[in-house]
Amino acid sequence: MTEAPSFDVFQPHDHRRCRKEALAAVLAECSARKLRLTPPRRCVLEALLEEHRAMTAYELLDRLREAGLGSQPPVVYRALDFLLANGFAHRIERLSAFVACTHGEGAHEAVFLVCRACRQVAEASLPALARNLEAEASEHAFRVERVAIEVEGLCARCAGAGA
Amino acid sequence: MTEAPSFDVFQPHDHRRCRKEALAAVLAECSARKLRLTPPRRCVLEALLEEHRAMTAYELLDRLREAGLGSQPPVVYRALDFLLANGFAHRIERLSAFVACTHGEGAHEAVFLVCRACRQVAEASLPALARNLEAEASEHAFRVERVAIEVEGLCARCAGAGA
DNA sequence: CCAAGTTTGTTACGTTATAACAGATCGCGA
DNA sequence: TCGCGATCTGTTATAACGTAACAAACTTGG
Ligand SMILES: [Zn+2]
Ligand SMILES: [Zn+2]
Ligand SMILES: [Zn+2]
Ligand SMILES: [Zn+2]
Numbered sequence: 001m002t003e004a005p006s007f008d009v010f011q012p013h014d015h016r017r018c019r020k021e022a023l024a025a026v027l028a029e030c031s032a033r034k035l036r037l038t039p040p041r042r043c044v045l046e047a048l049l050e051e052h053r054a055m056t057a058y059e060l061l062d063r064l065r066e067a068g069l070g071s072q073p074p075v076v077y078r079a080l081d082f083l084l085a086n087g088f089a090h091r092i093e094r095l096s097a098f099v100a101c102t103h104g105e106g107a108h109e110a111v112f113l114v115c116r117a118c119r120q121v122a123e124a125s126l127p128a129l130a131r132n133l134e135a136e137a138s139e140h141a142f143r144v145e146r147v148a149i150e151v152e153g154l155c156a157r158c159a160g161a162g163a
Numbered sequence: 164m165t166e167a168p169s170f171d172v173f174q175p176h177d178h179r180r181c182r183k184e185a186l187a188a189v190l191a192e193c194s195a196r197k198l199r200l201t202p203p204r205r206c207v208l209e210a211l212l213e214e215h216r217a218m219t220a221y222e223l224l225d226r227l228r229e230a231g232l233g234s235q236p237p238v239v240y241r242a243l244d245f246l247l248a249n250g251f252a253h254r255i256e257r258l259s260a261f262v263a264c265t266h267g268e269g270a271h272e273a274v275f276l277v278c279r280a281c282r283q284v285a286e287a288s289l290p291a292l293a294r295n296l297e298a299e300a301s302e303h304a305f306r307v308e309r310v311a312i313e314v315e316g317l318c319a320r321c322a323g324a325g326a
Numbered sequence: 327c328c329a330a331g332t333t334t335g336t337t338a339c340g341t342t343a344t345a346a347c348a349g350a351t352c353g354c355g356a
Numbered sequence: 357t358c359g360c361g362a363t364c365t366g367t368t369a370t371a372a373c374g375t376a377a378c379a380a381a382c383t384t385g386g
Contacts, residue, residue: 093256113305141319142276150311156304
């Protein structure tokens with residue numbers, strides 16, 4: 001969480017470490033910002049950290065159920081609200097699904113590269129792009145609050161597999 | 164449809180003309196490309212052209228019902244499939260809703276400025292941004308197929324109204 | 327007219343998300 | 357340590373969004 005990963009999530013990498021460091025970073029940030037990573041929130045976060053794949057709310061709810069932490073939709077949506085609001089996870093609008101953040105600190109925006117075959121998601125920042133958007137918006141006298149940029153396609157592996 | 168509008172949809176404008184020209188452009192393009200703007204498709208398009216506001220599939224279905232053109236969800240989703248596939252309308256992922264195209268010709272992508280208060284949507288093109296994205300994607304060996312850029316915020320009118 | 331392809335319309339169902347409320351837990355000051 | 361307000365958890369119920377599968381109607385070209 002504390003800095004951009006030095007690897008590409010679409011490439012093979014030491015994901016055990018990736019996951020462990022991401023969790024540690026969230027714990028540190030919660031501690032620093034006096035946020036409570038309660039059991040359902042942590043359960044959802046850990047499920048998201050297992051893979052760089054977007055998961056639906058109901059897949060995450062299954063994890064909560066298995067962990068004995070409640071079995072109804074509001075539980076998972078509230079945990080997600082917390083994670084999204086604090087920049088620990090992102091919503092992929094295109095998929096109505098969620099991924100753990102691999103990138104920033106605090107609430108932030110990013111560009112998501114979303115593989116339509118394996119649903120893995122890479123997160124990139126693109127400040128130049130944000131400046132372009134600001135210029136465009138100001139021509140319309142539009143006050144920007146949130147930017148969602150989602151690029152759908154195929155990751156190298158899935159493209160290679162002949163999808 | 165045939166060219167970018169010379170006005171900003173967030174500003175007051177001659178919307179009767181705006182709507183009439185958009186419909187004429189779609190009719191022309193259907194004729195040129197041998198596409199069939201059948202009654203349900205036209206009904207949905209006209210509903211979308213009434214305002215520059217994103218409408219949900221079920222709002223559009225109500226229009227079909229009123230027009231006696233079927234009352235079940237698949238009817239509206241199929242009409243939308245046609246309009247989206249041919250670039251006559253766009254889906255706003257953030258809202259799970261749809262707007263008429265004000266911009267291009269044929270299937271195309273754009274940047275959407277979405278007012279969270281009035282749900283009006285302005286469409287802008289941003290080729291520079293697309294080039295940025297391509298560069299980003301190629302670093303990840305990612306094959307881009309679709310790009311969705313949605314900017315949420317407040318239009319000048321809604322910001323003025325103290326939202 | 328006939329056959330093939332496309333479009334329409336229906337039933338039924340699956341998925342995603344939220345409202346409303348009761349009970350549990352936490353943090354803090356008396 | 358005890359209470360008290362705020363936050364969080366968990367439930368029921370329901371709303372909103374979307375699709376599979378199939379039969380009937382229409383369109384187009386021979
Ligand atoms: Zn990893
Ligand atoms: Zn992939
Ligand atoms: Zn207009
Ligand atoms: Zn507005």
